[in-house]
Amino acid sequence: MSRIDRAGRIIAAPPKAVYGALLDRESLEVWLPPEGMRGRVDRWDPRPGGGFRMVLTYLDPAERPGKTSDATDVVDVGFAELVPPTRVVQRAVFEADDPSYAGTMTMTWQLNAVGDGTEVTVTATDVPPGIDQTVHEAGMASSLANLASYIEAAD
DSSP states (O other), X not given: OOOEEEEEEEESSOHHHHXXXXXXXHHHHHHSSOTTEEEEEEEEEOSTTOEEEEEEEESSTTTSOOSSSSSEEEEEEEEEEEETTTEEEEXXXXXXXXXXXXXXXXXXXXXXXXXXXXXXXXXXXXXXXXXXXXXXXHHHHHHHHHHHHHHHHHO
């Protein structure tokens, strides 16, 4: 049975605004890197069958080494499904020599309107065994907090 990691948050913005931030290159660079990291998108093709390549750099690599190098995680992400403004499905593959990070992880971003906001749930399936579940879920929650701050500040 494959492992499933999850995180969720209510964001005080409509689903259309949240969906837009999931498919905007500059927005992703700001909010997607979890606490302790910064990100850069090297390739961008926001359509079904397209995708992006993100380089995540650890601000303090001594605390937790990267998957690709001592200070970085490089991930190639494909857009498997785009359903505006409710769902984004991504297939993520880490660039790593360590086989414990091998495989394709599926990230599903589900957006549901609730009151004056959006309930955002991110679910990761087929998570490579080298990724610690507690750390991964904390990272996803951190990204969602960043997303909320980013979108709510824009309103």
